[in-house]
Amino acid sequence: MSHSTDRTSPVVAVAGAAALALAGLFVGLLLGVISISLVSSVVPLPSNSPERNAVALIAQGAGLVAVAALYMDRHDLPWSYLRISKPTLRDLGFAVAATVVLFGALALASAIIDQLGLTTTEHSVTQSAEENPAALLPLIPLSILITGPTEELLFRGVIQTRLRDALDTPAGGVVVAAAVFSLVHIPAYGLTSGFGPALATTLAVLFVLGGLLGAAYEYTGNLLVPIIAHGVYNAVVFGSNYAEAVGAF
Template identity: 25%
Template structure:
């Protein structure tokens, strides 16, 4: 097959194509997810149905649209998606930063969770709380498993598919497009990270997810390999999945939502470590370019 499939598209046409693919994917994923319990006769709220719906959502909303979009628009679709070679060092630096940022993100998360809107916006605040509780309830229903099989499925679904699909859409496509549109890498990365955080509809976790999005965005920008943010995303989600599993089997008793929270000294040291790792990554990238 010769790429791109669609020749000579302008910016507006590209936005329309991407939006159309996402909407079509969302509709298809939803229809297939809804049809599953009707065909199988199982309860739509049981574990298998929720897993199937989640997998359909990831594949049809986050994975297929960016791949198809890139094949339609770009002459080298997979290279344009960031499937470039990387090194183990880059991956280790990225994953390490995922953990060193956790203490700061825990503090930001606690502040975010206690934000109060003005009385005039009480309706909006109530809606935000309802959405947050609904999302939390569904996630906890999925992640509380007490067997290895359930853990493996969750690592594949919540860590693997989410990391692969969301990074393709938000970093490979949306961030890259915004950087070109804004002609400024920092603005493009920030807007893409804000969209990434907002789309989860967990408003009382917006700012911690924004920080993670910025970290993923900058690492993709400097490494030029989508494998780096994918590995970081997998490490972040995989850690949460594994902690919930350990809680479920009684091996530990950890507040997963507050995981990483430490004293101010450790938090400051972790911030310094994150900056140092990021600086090292940039320096490493400049040496490679030279």
């Protein structure tokens, strides 16, 4: 049943994309709970500690990879389906450009949000790290090593490609995948801050950022481009949050 997603109807494809995203979220959270429980039985993992955050992030990444791998195995999809290859100098240049564009979009969105008098919410990890800024430190390298690769594998490599085939348009795949990417972050941004207008604004920003990553993927045809851009973007954000928390600026 190789490449069977090519014949999937748009409605079924969108529903399937949402189900894959939810599965990735659930499996990641479940593995996080299990991993923290197992590791804490050997070494202490205090709440809001660097070690606890690292274990949780690695487990969540493993959950995303597991869901992506199971989907590809179920549909007999080859690795070429993901459109991932050794990056050329051109690809690396586009990865740098994509990272710059992400920060430019964030700055523009922030300016518009300020002008409209709107507010946004913070990631739950950033909020919890206010008591212990060091909890953010392992997330800086893990953003590049874990978050960027695993989230892009599922959301762009599998979900966006599935939607691209079913909707028969790259643009449609980018837009819907970005929407799914945004909505799956509701627990991370909403559980501690509430589900009001601030969360909606934050999700809108994430939608734009997800769309830019998706566009970079489609334009270059290499999943490593959004992987690099996403990982570096998150690493810089967590690094900035840490520097701000310790009063560096």
